Amino acid sequence: MNEAGVALLEARGITKIYPGVVALDGVDFEVNAGEVHCLAGENGAGKSTLIEILGGSYAKDAGTIRLAGREVEFASPRHAQEQGIAVLHQELPILPHLSVAENIFLGRQPRGGARAISYGEMNRQARRWLEMIQADVEPRALLGDLPISRQQLVSIAKALSLEARVIIFDEPSAVLTSSELKRLFQIIASLKSEGRGIVYISHRLEEIFEIGDRVTVLRNGKLVGTESIGKIDRATLIKMLVGREIDESEAATAGDTATREAPAPVLEVRGLSRRGVLADINLTLHKGEILGVYGLVGAGRTELARALIGADRVDAGEILLEGRKLNIASPRDAIRNGLCLAPEDRKTQGVFLEKSVQDNISLPSLKSLKGGLFLNYGKIARYAADFVSKLRIATPHLQQHVKYLSGGNQQKVVLAKWLGMKLKVFIFDEPTRGIDVGAKEEIRGLIKTLAREGKSIIMISSEIPEILGISDRVAVMHEGRIEAVLPRREATRERLMAYSMGAKSE
Amino acid sequence: MKLKASQVLADYGLYFVLLALVAISAILSPLFFSYINLANLLTQASFTGLLALGMTFVILMGGIDLSVGSMVGFASILYATVLHGALFTFMPEQIFIYQGAPKLTPILPLPLDILFVLAVGSLFGLLSGFLSHRFRVHSFIITLCIMIFTRGLAVSYTHGQPLFGMPDPVSYLAYGLPARIPMPTIIWLGSSLLCLLFLRYTRFGRGIYAVGGGEEAARLSGIQPAWYRIFPYIASGFFAALVGIMMSGRMGCGDPKIGQGWELDAIAAVVIGGTSLTGGKGSVGGTAVGVLIMGLIINIMNLLEIEAYPQAMAKGIIIIAALALHSLLARRRKG
Numbered sequence A: 001m002n003e004a005g006v007a008l009l010e011a012r013g014i015t016k017i018y019p020g021v022v023a024l025d026g027v028d029f030e031v032n033a034g035e036v037h038c039l040a041g042e043n044g045a046g047k048s049t050l051i052e053i054l055g056g057s058y059a060k061d062a063g064t065i066r067l068a069g070r071e072v073e074f075a076s077p078r079h080a081q082e083q084g085i086a087v088l089h090q091e092l093p094i095l096p097h098l099s100v101a102e103n104i105f106l107g108r109q110p111r112g113g114a115r116a117i118s119y120g121e122m123n124r125q126a127r128r129w130l131e132m133i134q135a136d137v138e139p140r141a142l143l144g145d146l147p148i149s150r151q152q153l154v155s156i157a158k159a160l161s162l163e164a165r166v167i168i169f170d171e172p173s174a175v176l177t178s179s180e181l182k183r184l185f186q187i188i189a190s191l192k193s194e195g196r197g198i199v200y201i202s203h204r205l206e207e208i209f210e211i212g213d214r215v216t217v218l219r220n221g222k223l224v225g226t227e228s229i230g231k232i233d234r235a236t237l238i239k240m241l242v243g244r245e246i247d248e249s250e251a252a253t254a255g256d257t258a259t260r261e262a263p264a265p266v267l268e269v270r271g272l273s274r275r276g277v278l279a280d281i282n283l284t285l286h287k288g289e290i291l292g293v294y295g296l297v298g299a300g301r302t303e304l305a306r307a308l309i310g311a312d313r314v315d316a317g318e319i320l321l322e323g324r325k326l327n328i329a330s331p332r333d334a335i336r337n338g339l340c341l342a343p344e345d346r347k348t349q350g351v352f353l354e355k356s357v358q359d360n361i362s363l364p365s366l367k368s369l370k371g372g373l374f375l376n377y378g379k380i381a382r383y384a385a386d387f388v389s390k391l392r393i394a395t396p397h398l399q400q401h402v403k404y405l406s407g408g409n410q411q412k413v414v415l416a417k418w419l420g421m422k423l424k425v426f427i428f429d430e431p432t433r434g435i436d437v438g439a440k441e442e443i444r445g446l447i448k449t450l451a452r453e454g455k456s457i458i459m460i461s462s463e464i465p466e467i468l469g470i471s472d473r474v475a476v477m478h479e480g481r482i483e484a485v486l487p488r489r490e491a492t493r494e495r496l497m498a499y500s501m502g503a504k505s506e
Numbered sequence B: 001m002k003l004k005a006s007q008v009l010a011d012y013g014l015y016f017v018l019l020a021l022v023a024i025s026a027i028l029s030p031l032f033f034s035y036i037n038l039a040n041l042l043t044q045a046s047f048t049g050l051l052a053l054g055m056t057f058v059i060l061m062g063g064i065d066l067s068v069g070s071m072v073g074f075a076s077i078l079y080a081t082v083l084h085g086a087l088f089t090f091m092p093e094q095i096f097i098y099q100g101a102p103k104l105t106p107i108l109p110l111p112l113d114i115l116f117v118l119a120v121g122s123l124f125g126l127l128s129g130f131l132s133h134r135f136r137v138h139s140f141i142i143t144l145c146i147m148i149f150t151r152g153l154a155v156s157y158t159h160g161q162p163l164f165g166m167p168d169p170v171s172y173l174a175y176g177l178p179a180r181i182p183m184p185t186i187i188w189l190g191s192s193l194l195c196l197l198f199l200r201y202t203r204f205g206r207g208i209y210a211v212g213g214g215e216e217a218a219r220l221s222g223i224q225p226a227w228y229r230i231f232p233y234i235a236s237g238f239f240a241a242l243v244g245i246m247m248s249g250r251m252g253c254g255d256p257k258i259g260q261g262w263e264l265d266a267i268a269a270v271v272i273g274g275t276s277l278t279g280g281k282g283s284v285g286g287t288a289v290g291v292l293i294m295g296l297i298i299n300i301m302n303l304l305e306i307e308a309y310p311q312a313m314a315k316g317i318i319i320i321a322a323l324a325l326h327s328l329l330a331r332r333r334k335g
Helices: A047-054 A077-082 A100-105 A119-132 A148-161 A178-193 A205-211 A234-242 A249-257 A301-308 A331-337 A346-350 A357-369 A377-390 A407-419 A437-452 A464-470 A493-500 B005-028 B035-060 B068-083 B110-134 B139-157 B168-175 B183-201 B203-213 B215-220 B225-251 B262-272 B284-303 B308-334
Strands: A009-018 A021-031 A035-040 A062-067 A070-072 A085-088 A166-170 A197-201 A214-219 A222-228 A265-274 A278-286 A290-295 A316-321 A324-326 A339-342 A425-429 A456-460 A473-478 A481-487
Touching: A009 A047, A021 A035, A021 A047, A021 A062, A021 A197, A035 A047, A035 A178, A035 A205, A035 A234, A047 A085, A047 A166, A047 A197, A077 A085, A085 A148, A100 A119, A100 A148, A119 A148, A148 A178, A178 A197, A178 A205, A197 A205, A205 A234, A214 A234, A222 A234, A265 A301, A278 A301, A278 A456, A278 A481, A290 A301, A290 A437, A290 A464, A290 A493, A301 A339, A301 A425, A301 A456, A331 A339, A339 A407, A346 A407, A357 A377, A357 A407, A377 A407, A407 A437, A425 A437, A437 A456, A437 A464, A464 A493, A473 A493, A481 A493, B005 B284, B005 B308, B035 B068, B035 B183, B035 B203, B035 B225, B035 B262, B035 B284, B068 B110, B068 B139, B068 B225, B068 B262, B110 B139, B110 B225, B168 B183, B168 B225, B183 B203, B183 B225, B183 B284, B203 B215, B203 B225, B215 B225, B262 B284, B262 B308, B284 B308
Parallel strands: A021 A222, A035 A197, A035 A214, A085 A166, A166 A197, A290 A456, A290 A473, A339 A425, A425 A456
Antiparallel strands: A009 A021, A009 A062, A062 A070, A214 A222, A265 A278, A265 A316, A316 A324, A473 A481
């Protein structure tokens, strides 16, 4: 399988320089046939830049890439694909209006007579590749109609159809539930046994230890090191990742000590329903309480959050705030009444990427930042600067566009947006998804501080340790229903999993 | 996959609207099904139809082409000028020919004249597409400039006067009736069929959908977007020039002022036909139906002898109603 010690893909001294920033500084990376090589590092460490270069999207400024010992230059993604390298991007670039089969064969659709595309043949071939990974996906379905996990399977089928020898997975776990991830791991294992080289990018240590053979860590564009998984432990890896030691157990125990006995309910939800999505949701949220909401993707967690703030219409049910019935028809009504949401899709719904840090933070509070009739920009700048320092948002200046901040800092901007308003209920939908270990801790810390200040919090997360670490109570959702609400001391990993998969009885 | 009534309505709603309009027209006016009326309706629709066909490519790419109306006028003038062999004299005064003058024999063979004008139309399209692609400026503004420029060029070149003296074969393009079917309709439907096959059965055609639906996704799939982004404007310029030539034949002259506002009819027809303004979604068939729906609305109002200005008001309202219906049906499909 392995051609006498020659790596399948070998990158040496890869350097990429942007104006003012060295994104990659002489990084070495290699993948052998039949190996899963994990790539880890905090956001901004250079992982994405590296895989974009390996995938032919970006040009490198220095270094060499060898495929099975032969030096190659990738001029475009297509060129890299032809050489057998497929990249499965985290935010899967899909063409929602085209069929599954067409997304797989785009630009190389099978042709029949008169060089016309043969749809029958294309669907047949697509079905064959999908069956190879046991994906139950109809080739003729529109890709945009499928859930993201199915879309991921389609991308894998596409990589297979390209006869890819090296397949690069860019943080697939960020969009998959744990059961879907298990499936993916099985598929990766079989790809590996076929002698393909796998590059797997992840923030999650468990995954790295579960499927990796080796791990390479990048920090600030530099190579920290490459280690065999068998030879290192979690603590070593964490130290490599962040460059300092973090006590992991802190996250898991902090919530324990603070089982506050909650007084009067702040938010009450009664019989909230939305046809096909939410069924008879009943919830109570107290002052200063963090209610964790756990569930698999598709269980209706995000839909619940959206229904609570009036982003989606509901068919039945009522929402009471401090005993008063609310009439929420839009997010504006929700904000007026003291509810806000930090959405799951941070980049498109949480912040304005093309706007400055200052604009983002001040936007919801502009009303209070006027001097007379007009906006007072001095006031606005002070207001924003205040939050930047309070939340320790790492930005060179207030006018920096938010798109240039790391994921963790973007999430802090989302928080800052709402903190300045007199709100009572904060809903966080996957606030730590896709951000690095250190920033995750900071975000969780901020959420806890909020609760200590008497705000009520609903925190949606797919990570069980995170939920258990932060929540006072945990609600578990399954198929649009709340299966159980457990106090912190009764909530265990096993019970959350069981309820989330629909196991009603104890 | 079960076939649900609501889904059928959403997918084929447009065709039901068309059928309903035909039925209403037939009830409102006994003249509707007369040969003359139908031939007239189809001829009118054909000109909008050809412009809308080019526009479909552009809108599929997420762009818009405002220059087609002006291009009709410019092509019409250019064509008349070329026929007179006077392109490079820059003295159109010398070739003004009064109405009723004897018809000219073109100096070049006629097909070459036609090809020349089509090529110039395509070149202007290429220019729009290239500028919009190269400088990443939305085509709305680029084609607005091209629209102003070409109209100005056409009007100033002829001092706003029409150029008369079209030879017979040109009139045939506009008035011919092979097998009792108007020639413009044959050209329109033939072109539509070709474009439909092109968009559905060639890789380039599918690439237009792909790049229009998500340029980055297409790029990562190994498609180089540049030509896909430029080509639609070439197609649009080509069809606008074709309409210009046909209009010259229809009027017996080159008219620099013809085609004003036609780009808006073409855009409306494409959108009624279900092509998404954000790109990547739509079809030539839908556009053809959209054109017929627009044509029918005008036709029935003509038959009912409604005057021009109330007609314009009704047109605006009906287009919005059609779009609202479309959006409602599409939402039902999702829900």
